[in-house]
Amino acid sequence: MKHPSIVFESVNLQYSSVAFKERSLKALLSHVLQGKRKQADVQDVHALKNISLTIKEGERVGLLGHNGAGKSTFLKTAAGLYPISSGNVQVEGQVRSLFDLSLGFEPDATGRENILYRGLLLGLSPAFMREKEAEIVEFAGLGEFIDYPMKTYSAGMQVRLAFSISTTVGGDILLLDEVIGAGDANFMEKAKRRITDLVEQADILVLASHDFVSLKRLCERGLVLHRGELVFDGEMSEAIFEYRRINNIG
Amino acid sequence: MIELMRKMLNFYRNKMFRYFSGIWRSRYFWMHLALSDLRSRWRRSFLGALWSIIQPLGMTALLAIVFSKMFNTDITTYAPYVLSGIIVWEFIAASVTGGSLSFVQADAYIKQCRHPLAIYTLRTVLGSSAVLFMASLALYGWVIIVMPENIGWTWLASLTIFPMVLVIAWPMATLLAYIGVRFRDIPHAAGLALQALWFVSPVYFEAKMFRSGGMDFLVDYNPVYHILQLIRAPLLQGEWPTWENYMYSILLALAFSLIAWLMGRKSEAKVIFYL
Numbered sequence: 001m002k003h004p005s006i007v008f009e010s011v012n013l014q015y016s017s018v019a020f021k022e023r024s025l026k027a028l029l030s031h032v033l034q035g036k037r038k039q040a041d042v043q044d045v046h047a048l049k050n051i052s053l054t055i056k057e058g059e060r061v062g063l064l065g066h067n068g069a070g071k072s073t074f075l076k077t078a079a080g081l082y083p084i085s086s087g088n089v090q091v092e093g094q095v096r097s098l099f100d101l102s103l104g105f106e107p108d109a110t111g112r113e114n115i116l117y118r119g120l121l122l123g124l125s126p127a128f129m130r131e132k133e134a135e136i137v138e139f140a141g142l143g144e145f146i147d148y149p150m151k152t153y154s155a156g157m158q159v160r161l162a163f164s165i166s167t168t169v170g171g172d173i174l175l176l177d178e179v180i181g182a183g184d185a186n187f188m189e190k191a192k193r194r195i196t197d198l199v200e201q202a203d204i205l206v207l208a209s210h211d212f213v214s215l216k217r218l219c220e221r222g223l224v225l226h227r228g229e230l231v232f233d234g235e236m237s238e239a240i241f242e243y244r245r246i247n248n249i250g
Numbered sequence: 251m252i253e254l255m256r257k258m259l260n261f262y263r264n265k266m267f268r269y270f271s272g273i274w275r276s277r278y279f280w281m282h283l284a285l286s287d288l289r290s291r292w293r294r295s296f297l298g299a300l301w302s303i304i305q306p307l308g309m310t311a312l313l314a315i316v317f318s319k320m321f322n323t324d325i326t327t328y329a330p331y332v333l334s335g336i337i338v339w340e341f342i343a344a345s346v347t348g349g350s351l352s353f354v355q356a357d358a359y360i361k362q363c364r365h366p367l368a369i370y371t372l373r374t375v376l377g378s379s380a381v382l383f384m385a386s387l388a389l390y391g392w393v394i395i396v397m398p399e400n401i402g403w404t405w406l407a408s409l410t411i412f413p414m415v416l417v418i419a420w421p422m423a424t425l426l427a428y429i430g431v432r433f434r435d436i437p438h439a440a441g442l443a444l445q446a447l448w449f450v451s452p453v454y455f456e457a458k459m460f461r462s463g464g465m466d467f468l469v470d471y472n473p474v475y476h477i478l479q480l481i482r483a484p485l486l487q488g489e490w491p492t493w494e495n496y497m498y499s500i501l502l503a504l505a506f507s508l509i510a511w512l513m514g515r516k517s518e519a520k521v522i523f524y525l
Binding site: 015016079080081082083097099100104106117120121122123124125126 | 275276278279282286358359361362363364365519520522523
């Protein structure tokens with residue numbers, strides 16, 4: 001029996017400033033010639049501050065926060081992409097993530113070919129992907145467009161395909177970053193059913209979004225992030241209320 | 251003390267094992283990347299993959315005519331010498347410049363999925379190895395026609411150049427990629443360094459030219475010479491490569507691996523911040 005879980009123990013994450021300062025000969029020379037005055041003071045960004053939480057099997061969690069509050073950083077840390085500065089992150093289970101839609105799709109290849117390519121990116125075998133292909137095509141519901149090059153797809157169609165792949169290939173933890181909003185109402189209904197199914201198989205969903213409606217429909221637990229800190233952890237409608245209060249909306 | 255060292259050794263061996271099993275697990279992905287690189291390289295051109303054979307051949311014809319007149323050498327033996335130089339040098343240059351951009355080029359994948367980063371340099375090096383292999387067919391063909399007396403068992407040794415350059419170029423590309431992701435000047439600087447290396451290596455110039463100028467050290471201590479000998483000795487002279495040729499190649503591979511590993515240990519996790 002699998003028991004997927006995500007555990008954060010006082011996690012801190014800092015983006016070191018050298019990573020985005022300009023490092024070229026030109027910058028070095030102008031630095032020497034002009035002295036320090038003209039340089040804007042770029043400091044390390046403290047993107048996650050002392051975050052502790054536990055997400056257990058079968059939970060559907062929504063992440064709220066304004067731009068730059070740390071939602072994406074949180075998801076990418078959970079996915080194991082970002083190295084943390086201190087604390088402890090433990091993730092049990094296979095992670096499937098959907099962060100940026102256009103990433104990893106080849107625009108010149110058809111939707112069907114991209115199903116295979118994305119599967120390979122996720123570390124799956126060609127045989128396995130061929131087996132799942134029909135199911136993915138069916139769920140995405142793109143009709144004959146599945147054999148058209150990806151560059152002809154609209155944002156919504158890309159979401160449908162990406163979501164369909166990520167949820168069909170199996171995995172224990174699904175991380176979604178603001179992508180779900182691009183689907184139409186019809187697809188949202190299908191997506192919701194799919195997510196409910198996943199959660200019944202004791203999978204975990206973590207969704208970052210600004211769309212209160214889909215958050216309320218899909219998640220029961222809400223986390224509010226504010227400037228890298230976890231300021232609220234509880235029931236979704238209360239989380240939305242708290243988020244509005246902090247950011248002075250309505 | 252010995253107990254401690256054994257523990258450390260075990261620790262690193264486990265780490266390395268896990269790293270390589272990560273590479274093995276993502277094999278379908280990097281094989282796909284390498285193949286799709288080749289497909290896009292050869293797509294939409296009438297001759298396709300044949301270009302990898304024709305291009306070095308044409309270059310050889312030009313160079314051999316000019317150089318054999320300049321240096322007064324026999325064109326039939328000098329041309330395959332130049333050809334072997336061109337194809338191996340092309341491989342080295344492609345691995346250096348392509349390798350230093352491997353992580354930058356793969357940023358979309360690195361930001362999405364956690365795979366060992368060495369798969370992205372492996373992809374680059376595999377691509378250039380495939381091109382080297384195609385191009386070497388021209389060399390084999392040429393030598394079979396012009397110097398059939400060299401054909402023999404030693405030719406088996408010429409095949410060892412392919413795995414050998416792979417294990418040298420892969421860690422080299424990896425360590426360049428780590429530097430290249432922080433300093434985007436690397437491809438330019440590497441271009442300059444390559445040119446300098448080319449001048450002091452027996453790539454187009456014959457080894458005896460260096461020797462007659464009293465610069466034996468540029469041949470004897472030059473890893474480029476030893477790598478080239480792996481294919482030159484059997485094909486051009488009908489001889490086995492010497493154990494020194496293999497020694498230098500293996501030492502180079504080990505040195506690059508060690509440096510790449512030391513760098514990766516510190517900076518692999520942070521690469522994503524620089525993309």
